[in-house]
Amino acid sequence: MIAGASEGLGAAYARALGRRGMDLVLVARRSEPLEALAARLRDELAIEVRTISLDLAEPDAIEQLFRSTATLEVGVAIYNAAFAPVGELVTMATEQLVRVVDVNVRAPLLFARAFAPPMVARRRGAIVLVSSVAGLQGSPRIACYAASKAFEIVLAEGLWGELRRRGVDVLGVTAGAIRTPGYRGASRREAPGTLDPAIVAERSLDAIGGGPISVPGWINRLASWILGRLLPRRLAIAVMAASTSELR
Secondary structure, rough: EEOOOOOOHHHHHHHHHHHHOOOOEEEEOOOOHHHHHHHHHHHHOOOOOEEEEOOOOOOOOHHHHHHHOOOOOOOOEEEOOOOOOOOOOOOHHHHHHHHHHHHHHHHHHHHHHHHHHHHHHHOOEEEEEEHHHHHHHHOOOOOOHHHHHHHHHHHHHHHHHHHHHEEEEEEEEEEEOOOOHHHHEOOOOOOOOEEEEHHHHHHHHHHOOOOOEOOOHHHHHHHHHHHHHHHOHHHHHHHHHHHHHHEO
C-alpha cells in the first residue's frame, strides 16, 4: 500500500514494488492520475492494482482506508503523502497550517496505528514513513512542514524500537530534494544531491530491515550528518534558510 501514490516518489514506489512482484493498493486525493498510473502498471507488470481516491487530511480518512482494505494482507505500508506550503509562518493561512498537521502528522500516525497490528499478529511486514532532511533542524519558510517531518523521523525511530522484535520492520526515509513535479514547481533551481524518484524508491526499499533511518544519496547523507551533528544549530538553520530562499 502506498499513500500519496499518484505521481513523483509515490509512483516510483509503486513501480519498484510492482517489479518485485507485489500487488498494489494506491491511495491519493486525485483520482485521474491515480487511475492512469494503475492502468500502466497493470499492463507493464501484470500485477493487480487497486486504487482508492481519498483526501488524507480528512478526519476519518485512515479509518476509511483501513476498512476498504480489511480483506487484504498489507505486507508493506508506505506513507508518502505530504503537504508543504512555502512562506513565512506569520503570513500563512491558518487553514494551510492545519492541513500540514492533518496530512503530515495526524495521518501517518493513524496510518501506522491502523496497519501495524495486523503485521504484528502475522509477525511480518514493513512500514515506511517518508520524511525529509528539512526535519533535521528548523527550516525557515517551510517551518511547519519541517517540524512535521521531524515528527515522522522520531515516530519511525520509536516504532522501529517497538516493533523490530515482533517481526515488523519500520523505516523512516529522510529524503533530500527529489525530481518530482511538486519540487520542480516550487524550486527555481536544483539543490545539490537532487535525485530521481526511482533511485530514492529503490534505495529506500533496499534499506528496509537495516535500521530505523535511511538517507538516500551520499550527498544527502553527508548533508544530514553535517546539519544534524556537526554544525551548531544556529548555523544549520542559516544553511537551510539559504536553501529554502529559492523556494516559491
